[in-house]
Amino acid sequence: MFLWAHLIAGILLLLVVILALAKKDNKIAPYMIAARMLYIFMILDGFRVLVPAIQRNITLSFIKIIAAIGTIALIEFALVSKAKGKLTTNRVLAAIGGLAVVFVLGFILAQGRPFIGA
Ligand code: HEM
Secondary structure: OOEEEEEEHHHHHHHHHHHHHHHHOOOHHHHHHHHHHHHHHHHHHHHHHHHHHHHOHHHHHHHHHHHHHHHHHHHHHHHHHHHOOOOHHHHHHHHHHHHHHHHHHHHHHOOOOOOOOO
């Protein structure tokens, strides 16, 4: 259940980031609030799913958390630049690329769950 919640929050975060960065104007305050609520949720929920994961693969768990926190910073850079009307392609690529890396690391760490296995 905590893993499903983690996955759904991750997908919502990806959608919020894409919608905010693709918006025609720079009025993205509601998207920024939603993204921040999702990070807080993902950090708290992440610690819950970390308990079994750390026993399985401590190194990858560590890498995954560092990548996730780094990605949260990259998303913040992109959203703040967008809100100020100074968004660059590099910032968009960094935020989306970071999310892609975290998704891949997450699925490797969770061994394909919640889709494959118990
Ligand atoms: C940008 C934020 C994050 C994204 C997009 C993200 C995404 C994911 C995804 C897609 C998975 C695969 C399993 C699933 O589908 O639920 C996963 C697994 C995992 N995530 Fe995250 N995550 C984020 C932040 C965090 C944080 C902050 C932590 C730790 C505090 C964390 C800890 C974990 C752990 C331990 C697993 C493996 C769970 C298991 O093996 O059962 N994640 N994450």
